[in-house]
Amino acid sequence: VNVPxxxxxxxxxTPGVAAQHTQDFSSWFAFxxxxxxxxxxxxxxxxxxxxxxxxxxNPVVMLEDELLYGHTFPVSSEVLSSNFVIPxxxxxxxxxxxxxxxxxxxxxxxxxxDGTEKLAKLGIHAELINLRTLRPLDSECIKKSVKKTHxxxxxxxxxxxxxxxxxxxxxxxxxxxxxxxxxPIQRVTGVDIPMPxxxxxxVYSMPKGDHVVKAAKKILxxx
Numbered sequence: 001v002n003v004p005x006x007x008x009x010x011x012x013x014t015p016g017v018a019a020q021h022t023q024d025f026s027s028w029f030a031f032x033x034x035x036x037x038x039x040x041x042x043x044x045x046x047x048x049x050x051x052x053x054x055x056x057x058n059p060v061v062m063l064e065d066e067l068l069y070g071h072t073f074p075v076s077s078e079v080l081s082s083n084f085v086i087p088x089x090x091x092x093x094x095x096x097x098x099x100x101x102x103x104x105x106x107x108x109x110x111x112x113x114d115g116t117e118k119l120a121k122l123g124i125h126a127e128l129i130n131l132r133t134l135r136p137l138d139s140e141c142i143k144k145s146v147k148k149t150h151x152x153x154x155x156x157x158x159x160x161x162x163x164x165x166x167x168x169x170x171x172x173x174x175x176x177x178x179x180x181x182x183x184p185i186q187r188v189t190g191v192d193i194p195m196p197x198x199x200x201x202x203v204y205s206m207p208k209g210d211h212v213v214k215a216a217k218k219i220l221x222x223x
Contacts, residue, residue, distance in 0.1 A: 111207050143176075
């Protein structure tokens with residue numbers, strides 16, 4: 001049975017709207033069998049994933065971080081072409097590296113990029129993966145990277161319990177990648193509390209690039 005339908009909707013934190021409007025539903029939807037879940041970070045992702053979702057014969061949920069609506073991103077002539085599509089289930093290596101693998105998606109990619117750049121200044125070369133699709137998850141891309149770097153960090157704005165990073169960690173632990181790990185997997189997440197109403201407090205409940213750096217130093221045993 002084909003069910004070709006696309007559900008687009010806002011996701012993630014929005015300043016000053018409190019817990020009833022600021023939640024990351026990534027793992028909620030990815031939990032459901034039969035649903036495909038995509039989440040873009042930049043303009044390339046948004047165009048390519050939406051076109052793929054429309055062309056798919058299955059129900060697809062496209063989660064869009066509200067904080068990204070006002071951002072602009074450079075795009076290539078390839079992206080601007082009418083036939084540009086990003087296959088669902090295909091992650092992208094945004095930054096190649098050899099020392100540690102960082103996996104993120106959506107708005108959290110901004111913090112992951114920030115952490116990656118700060119690590120580079122310390123001489124630590126992180127490989128940054130943009131998931132783009134949460135279900136089906138591109139586990140092979142992650143596995144290949146971890147087998148090279150031997151370390152893994154996941155970054156997301158959502159709560160730590162039962163999140164996407166937890167699923168990635170479980171899949172890596174249950175695969176042959178486990179023997180390649182030189183340190184425990186680290187998860188950088190939002191704080192495990194309802195989102196505060198105050199914007200001044202809200203910023204402290206979300207992950208930062210410095211948290212990514214701290215996690216990398218921990219698994220690299222750098223003080």
